Amino acid sequence: xxxxxxxxxxxxxxxxxxxxxxxxxxxxxxxxPDAVAVGDQFRLSYVVTSTNIKDFRAPTIKGFDVLMGPxxxxxxxxxxxxxxxxxTRSVTFTYILLATTEGTYTIPGATITAEGxxxxxxxxxxxxxxxxQANGISSGGEGTSASTGNTSISNSDIFVVGNVNKTxxxxxxAILLTYKIYTAIDLRGFDNVKLPDFKGFHSQEVxxxxxxxxxxxxxxxxxxxxxxxxxxxxxxxxxxxxxxxAARFDASIAQASQVTDPFDAFFxxxxxxxxxxxxxxxxxxxxxxxxxxxxRPESFSSGVGDFSITxxxxxxxxxxxxxxxxxxxxxGTGNLKLISTPEVKFPExxxxxxxxxxxxxxxxxxxxxxxxxxxxxAIPRNPGNYKIPAVNFSYFDINSKSYKTLTTEEYxxxxxxxxxxxxxxxxxxxxxxxxxxxxxxxxIKQNDVTLTPRGNYFFGTLPYWLYYIIxxxxxxxxxxxxxxxxxxxxxxxxxxxRKANKVAVKRMKKAGKLLKDNQKDAFYDEVLxxxxxxxxxxxxxxxxxxxxxxxxxxxxxxxxxxELVQNFIEVLNSCEYVRFAPGDANQAxxxxxxxxxNIISKMEDSIKR
Numbered sequence: 311x312x313x314x315x316x317x318x319x320x321x322x323x324x325x326x327x328x329x330x331x332x333x334x335x336x337x338x339x340x341x342x343p344d345a346v347a348v349g350d351q352f353r354l355s356y357v358v359t360s361t362n363i364k365d366f367r368a369p370t371i372k373g374f375d376v377l378m379g380p381x382x383x384x385x386x387x388x389x390x391x392x393x394x395x396x397x398t399r400s401v402t403f404t405y406i407l408l409a410t411t412e413g414t415y416t417i418p419g420a421t422i423t424a425e426g427x428x429x430x431x432x433x434x435x436x437x438x439x440x441x442x443q444a445n446g447i448s449s450g451g452e453g454t455s456a457s458t459g460n461t462s463i464s465n466s467d468i469f470v471v472g473n474v475n476k477t478x479x480x481x482x483x484a485i486l487l488t489y490k491i492y493t494a495i496d497l498r499g500f501d502n503v504k505l506p507d508f509k510g511f512h513s514q515e516v517x518x519x520x521x522x523x524x525x526x527x528x529x530x531x532x533x534x535x536x537x538x539x540x541x542x543x544x545x546x547x548x549x550x551x552x553x554x555x556a557a558r559f560d561a562s563i564a565q566a567s568q569v570t571d572p573f574d575a576f577f578x579x580x581x582x583x584x585x586x587x588x589x590x591x592x593x594x595x596x597x598x599x600x601x602x603x604x605x606r607p608e609s610f611s612s613g614v615g616d617f618s619i620t621x622x623x624x625x626x627x628x629x630x631x632x633x634x635x636x637x638x639x640x641x642g643t644g645n646l647k648l649i650s651t652p653e654v655k656f657p658e659x660x661x662x663x664x665x666x667x668x669x670x671x672x673x674x675x676x677x678x679x680x681x682x683x684x685x686x687x688a689i690p691r692n693p694g695n696y697k698i699p700a701v702n703f704s705y706f707d708i709n710s711k712s713y714k715t716l717t718t719e720e721y722x723x724x725x726x727x728x729x730x731x732x733x734x735x736x737x738x739x740x741x742x743x744x745x746x747x748x749x750x751x752x753x754i755k756q757n758d759v760t761l762t763p764r765g766n767y768f769f770g771t772l773p774y775w776l777y778y779i780i781x782x783x784x785x786x787x788x789x790x791x792x793x794x795x796x797x798x799x800x801x802x803x804x805x806x807x808r809k810a811n812k813v814a815v816k817r818m819k820k821a822g823k824l825l826k827d828n829q830k831d832a833f834y835d836e837v838l839x840x841x842x843x844x845x846x847x848x849x850x851x852x853x854x855x856x857x858x859x860x861x862x863x864x865x866x867x868x869x870x871x872x873e874l875v876q877n878f879i880e881v882l883n884s885c886e887y888v889r890f891a892p893g894d895a896n897q898a899x900x901x902x903x904x905x906x907x908n909i910i911s912k913m914e915d916s917i918k919r
Contacts (some may be wrong), residue, residue, distance in 0.1 A: 379405030486678030613705030615644015
């Protein structure tokens with residue numbers, strides 16, 4: 311009986327014991343701060359994830375004074391996840407170093423024998439900054455000092471700097487705008503941030519990581535903790551000198567205040583912290599925007615940057631009434647979203663449809679990097695051999711500061727007769743053959759025949775003549791309409807003008823979906839492209855030649871009321887400014903959407919051609 315009890319207890323203990331597993335892969339890593347200042351003390355640590363170690367040998371440390379070390383410490387941890395227990399053990403060797411001389415130093419890796427294998431750690435690079443000069447410095451920020459009690463915060467303690475990577479650019483050339491925080495005190499955050507409206511620019515914000523990294527940086531004689539707060543890519547839409555207004559940052563700061571009450575000092579320490587408010591302003595920035603050189607190539611599509619173009623076709627041998635698809639891909643870096651669609655010149659008797667455009671891109675310091683894919687769909691109605699000429703794509707190359715024209719491949723298309731256009735002579739078929747060939751051919755039935763009374767003839771009657779005249783008239787009308795459609799489609803300008811409202815409404819539907827999904831930047835971009843594209847197509851003005859001045863002038867020439875023109879310009883400005891304006895973003899987007907639909911509708915009734 312006792313043996314059975316012991317056996318049961320052993321089984322229970324065996325099921326309850328959790329297997330403790332250690333990571334079989336041993337690592338040996340060194341770590342130290344990226345930057346320190348002269349006179350600072352810091353830690354240099356070497357961590358090995360094993361306790362079975364020996365023969366630790368540190369490298370020769372140059373450029374620093376060794377104040378202490380190496381000191382050895384051992385750590386262990388246990389994690390239980392879903393019943394599985396993981397145990398890790400490590401040993402850390404620590405040095406306390408003193409930075410003595412300004413410069414950049416590299417400390418080689420250390421060596422150690424762990425689990426019987428000799429290992430070498432990574433090397434570390436440390437940038438030693440000059441000693442902090444707390445006095446006699448002027449910061450890049452503006453504003454007054456903030457003070458509370460005996461505490462004071464000067465403009466050199468904390469400020470925000472706005473920098474651009476270029477101050478002289480060409481029209482639509484990408485500019486990187488960076489707002490960077492410098493602080494020597496305890497910044498808790500910003501209560502309010504008011505950015506400029508970027509008037510005269512098309513702007514897109516660069517997505518930064520949520521875990522903002524603070525670094526030690528020597529700036530104008532002092533050492534600050536610094537980090538990049540916001541970044542924007544700006545595309546200037548006008549020439550001349552453009553101004554980026556000052557940005558405002560309302561900072562909340564924790565400032566130490568000395569305690570004078572001895573009882574509070576005894577229980578809470580000599581220092582306490584109070585919250586201080588301070589408004590920080592960045593200086594205004596001036597950008598000189600040069601116009602693109604003249605003359606511009608006829609195939610210029612407003613592209614500014616560095617691009618390439620490729621094309622492909624689904625088939626070069628098809629039947630009449632079958633669709634043909636040409637795919638053009640524009641890739642590169644620059645103002646990718648502002649490039650107008652290149653023109654593919656199909657033969658006159660091809661029925662042409664609106665191209666389908668898809669873009670994939672990401673923001674970089676040089677603008678948008680990615681590709682735009684345009685699919686052109688056309689249907690040949692008649693057989694024959696046709697040539698689709700090459701597509702010419704011209705852009706302004708930033709590197710060479712000149713225009714470059716790229717050319718795609720031209721295509722020879724062979725169109726055969728389709729099944730519906732072929733004629734056949736049917737004779738000498740049996741009844742079974744006809745049944746297989748087509749169901750619409752029938753033999754005369756020999757039963758249930760209805761006879762017409764003698765003297766009652768259909769020939770020569772009014773229904774008889776109408777039977778021939780009406781189809782003939784319908785045929786003539788259809789031919790006339792078809793020839794008119796071919797003629798209208800041959801004129802690309804007229805096609806764009808006629809379909810301007812349809813294309814604009816299609817874009818506004820897409821903007822409506824972006825509004826529901828609360829995609830703010832994409833919504834304003836789509837509304838802007840819908841309005842500008844409508845005017846470009848309706849007035850037959852290329853996008854590259856559109857500006858707010860000539861838009862206003864051209865609309866008035868076509869009979870649009872001054873009030874409607876001003877509303878149109880105001881909506882364009884709002885698309886650029888309101889995304890950064892304070893207030894209810896959803897309400898602003900709703901107003902822009904409703905105003906844009908209303909303006910397009912009124913424009914369609916007002917423009918006289």
